[in-house]
Amino acid sequence: MTVIQKTIRLSPYPRGCHLITHKIVEQLPELATVQAGLLSVFIQHTSASLTINENADPDVRRDLDALLDSWAPESFRYVHQEEGLDDMPAHGKASLMGASVTIPVTNGRLALGIWQGVYLCEHRNHGGSRSLVLTLIGE
Amino acid sequence: MTVIQKTIRLSPYPRGCHLITHKIVEQLPELATVQAGLLSVFIQHTSASLTINENADPDVRRDLDALLDSWAPESFRYVHQEEGLDDMPAHGKASLMGASVTIPVTNGRLALGIWQGVYLCEHRNHGGSRSLVLTLIGE
Amino acid sequence: MTVIQKTIRLSPYPRGCHLITHKIVEQLPELATVQAGLLSVFIQHTSASLTINENADPDVRRDLDALLDSWAPESFRYVHQEEGLDDMPAHGKASLMGASVTIPVTNGRLALGIWQGVYLCEHRNHGGSRSLVLTLIGE
Numbered sequence: 460m461t462v463i464q465k466t467i468r469l470s471p472y473p474r475g476c477h478l479i480t481h482k483i484v485e486q487l488p489e490l491a492t493v494q495a496g497l498l499s500v501f502i503q504h505t506s507a508s509l510t511i512n513e514n515a516d517p518d519v520r521r522d523l524d525a526l527l528d529s530w531a532p533e534s535f536r537y538v539h540q541e542e543g544l545d546d547m548p549a550h551g552k553a554s555l556m557g558a559s560v561t562i563p564v565t566n567g568r569l570a571l572g573i574w575q576g577v578y579l580c581e582h583r584n585h586g587g588s589r590s591l592v593l594t595l596i597g598e
Numbered sequence: 599m600t601v602i603q604k605t606i607r608l609s610p611y612p613r614g615c616h617l618i619t620h621k622i623v624e625q626l627p628e629l630a631t632v633q634a635g636l637l638s639v640f641i642q643h644t645s646a647s648l649t650i651n652e653n654a655d656p657d658v659r660r661d662l663d664a665l666l667d668s669w670a671p672e673s674f675r676y677v678h679q680e681e682g683l684d685d686m687p688a689h690g691k692a693s694l695m696g697a698s699v700t701i702p703v704t705n706g707r708l709a710l711g712i713w714q715g716v717y718l719c720e721h722r723n724h725g726g727s728r729s730l731v732l733t734l735i736g737e
Numbered sequence: 738m739t740v741i742q743k744t745i746r747l748s749p750y751p752r753g754c755h756l757i758t759h760k761i762v763e764q765l766p767e768l769a770t771v772q773a774g775l776l777s778v779f780i781q782h783t784s785a786s787l788t789i790n791e792n793a794d795p796d797v798r799r800d801l802d803a804l805l806d807s808w809a810p811e812s813f814r815y816v817h818q819e820e821g822l823d824d825m826p827a828h829g830k831a832s833l834m835g836a837s838v839t840i841p842v843t844n845g846r847l848a849l850g851i852w853q854g855v856y857l858c859e860h861r862n863h864g865g866s867r868s869l870v871l872t873l874i875g876e
Contacts, residue, residue, distance in 0.1 A: 503850030572642030
């Protein structure tokens with residue numbers, strides 16, 4: 460059993476949902492050494508989030524982002540407003556999606572379903588660079 | 599420390615929320631060998647999801663499904679529509695619930711609360727068989 | 738590689754979102770012995786939940802709770818009503834937030850972002866004491 464852990468920084472993404480599976484895999488060649496285990500991907504921010512969803516049609520990412528806007532609209536009666544109209548909605552969306560995903564690793568690869576990919580959901584208008592902590596546990 | 603990993607296939611469920619704790623435990627006799635650890639249950643699909651909720655009154659499962667319909671209604675302004683009216687709502691619901699649950703394992707058993715069970719939430723009208731990857735890490 | 742697991746009980750919280758990072762860290766001095774790993778925090782209840790969000794402005798916790806009320810209002814057409822008007826909304830909110838959070842551990846500390854904290858979200862009016870299972874895996 461071994462643990463491999465590293466922090467990666469992603470270049471800024473525009474507001475919306477973005478496929479980042481390849482960014483994770485590229486930075487984790489150690490995946491190949493694990494026969495069975497788990498990868499935890501954790502985002503160190505509270506106004507962006509991670510989720511797993513369809514990796515094919517980009518309209519799914521657009522529609523998910525429209526749903527997110529419907530769940531935490533900027534027009535809601537927020538008390539917390541001093542960081543901008545997009546800030547408190549971003550916190551709400553971040554808790555709906557979650558700060559981490561946990562993915563099984565099998566035979567040196569992520570055991571995602573054929574249609575699954577990891578999304579970074581950027582909830583701010585100008586969120587800047589985001590940090591992810593990758594923790595791979597397995598043997 | 600050891601890792602036990604296996605993929606199980608569930609027979610098709612109708613649209614809605616279903617208790618599957620027993621299906622997981624039945625297929626994982628290795629649980630009994632783990633004194634302390636974690637079980638990750640991961641669904642390899644993007645239009646069905648996993649969550650933990652009440653294991654007693656079936657009305658809770660019915661009401662959760664009604665809430666899911668309210669969160670991602672078929673009447674929303676989706677761009678992605680070619681796979682059916684139930685498809686994009688299913689993707690939205692899947693991200694709300696999540697693709698995996700992580701459950702502590704103690705003294706050879708899932709350390710669920712007395713009222714907790716694992717739900718498979720089938721978001722499609724005809725979702726078909728679903729694959730789960732079980733990863734048990736512990737000692 | 739090692740596993741450390743313990744169950745902690747939290748005193749009752751009022752309905753709403755509450756920062757509990759310090760409660761977890763206080764009860765887990767073993768964190769200091771782990772150079773790299775994961776901490777899973779799991780709540781053994783279905784009407785309270787865990788999430789990670791901003792640890793600074795208390796208005797964020799108040800606004801998140803208002804959003805939760807908007808997502809699963811007491812006025813929704815629930816079938817499950819015999820345990821009180823706040824019960825089925827609590828189950829819905831619990832599945833939206835989730836029963837667990839998984840946090841990387843680095844150099845003996847939780848690798849949370851600078852603005853991140855762990856929230857206990859108490860969804861019942863009188864939820865009582867809540868149990869958390871902490872599972873730390875690492876080396």
